[in-house]
Amino acid sequence: MTQSIFLYSIIMLLTALSWFKDRQKTKKALMKAKNMLVKLAPELLAILLFVGLSLSIFTPETISSLIGDQSGVVGVFIASFIGSFAMLPSFVVFPLADTLVDNGAGLVQVSAFIATLVSVGFASLPMERKIFGKEFTYMRNLSAVLMAFVFSFVIWVVLPWL
Incomplete structure (x- = not known):
């Protein structure tokens, strides 16, 4: 305030x-x-x-069970899946991520959610395919998903040291 x-x-x-x-x-x-x-x-x-x-x-308990710290790799996949299909503007992503963490989501899982939300666009795939072509679109989205996993893994490894 x-x-x-x-x-x-x-x-x-x-x-x-x-x-x-x-x-x-x-x-x-x-x-x-x-x-x-x-x-x-x-x-x-x-x-x-x-x-x-x-x-x-989704109560805090539900969020915690789906994408909380204890959800591990499965939670990272769930968060990545949701992030890949969600269509939210970038300026909403970080306040939403903060709200998720406040309600029990794990930082590693939220990092996967953020990374896929801003870089993967499965919902806009048809339009992107028309503009950039099939091969480029699929490779870009696949590499974005893989980088989201790498990013989450790095956070998973670094987080205990902080």
Whole structure:
């Protein structure tokens, strides 16, 4: 809460400074920001709804049993599978990952989820295949999945040392 107040205070201070320096540019910037917010609002609301419903359906115990620390390699595969098919914007991934960890997910499993979520696109495979071709699309997605596993393995090995 304190961080939010601090950040909002800085934003208001910098906006006020900008306003006094050049009102026209500041008005233009505020209008652009408002337009971006209006365009993103439906997506943000859908994501909030998705996360809220998911957390109401999947209790912390369920999340912990599926992708918790004790789920091991099976949890990494489950998280990778979900991440490979989910279509979420990148700016939502890290807050969602934090929420998952807070609800019992393991860091190694969440790292696999994040890596596949941002790099693998099975849901958009048909469109990608049309644009880039079959061979490139399949190789790119396969290498992204493999790198997600390598990334998770590295975290699995390094995490106990931290």
